[in-house]
Amino acid sequence: MIAVAFTGPSNSGKTTIIEKISKILISQNKRVLIIKNDPKDKAIFDIVGKDSYKFFTLGADVYVLSPTRTTNFKHSTTDLNILLEKEKNYYDYFIVEGLKHLNLPRIGVFRTQLNLDYFGFINAIVIDSSINLEKYTIPVEINILNLNDPTDIITWIDKNGMRL
Numbered sequence: 424m425i426a427v428a429f430t431g432p433s434n435s436g437k438t439t440i441i442e443k444i445s446k447i448l449i450s451q452n453k454r455v456l457i458i459k460n461d462p463k464d465k466a467i468f469d470i471v472g473k474d475s476y477k478f479f480t481l482g483a484d485v486y487v488l489s490p491t492r493t494t495n496f497k498h499s500t501t502d503l504n505i506l507l508e509k510e511k512n513y514y515d516y517f518i519v520e521g522l523k524h525l526n527l528p529r530i531g532v533f534r535t536q537l538n539l540d541y542f543g544f545i546n547a548i549v550i551d552s553s554i555n556l557e558k559y560t561i562p563v564e565i566n567i568l569n570l571n572d573p574t575d576i577i578t579w580i581d582k583n584g585m586r587l
Contacts, residue, residue: 460521
């Protein structure tokens with residue numbers, strides 16, 4: 424499994440580029456696992472009135488199995504290292520949005536301006552023409568990728584992503 428993380432300011436395009444990359448990889452029959460950070464714990468995944476919602480509100484952890492998917496609702500967090508160890512033989516790509524503390528190759532996504540505070544923990548930047556590179560001094564070890572070329576980003580991930 425090849426692992427990489429994306430980071431950047433809100434509304435920089437992280438989700439959009441992850442969607443584009445994932446769509447290409449999945450069309451190539453690659454299995455993709457995406458972890459999305461929810462630091463404010465505001466995501467809601469179940470519907471009031473459904474059996475799974477009722478079971479979960481009782482305090483139970485719930486798996487919902489159907490012919491095409493498995494959904495898991497837990498009252499505790501899962502250690503990411505345990506999750507990765509469990510899933511590494513199934514997935515081809517592991518993509519993280521956020522979670523700056525993870526020690527993974529990291530791509531910073533930026534629009535209109537670069538935030539130099541990210542440069543201490545990213546390996547590449549993904550930008551579009553809205554950023555004037557002449558205004559910035561980018562360290563030589565940080566690769567510059569085109570936000571509008573997801574295949575270029577996949578090539579970088581294949582070369583620089585962490586092998587798990």
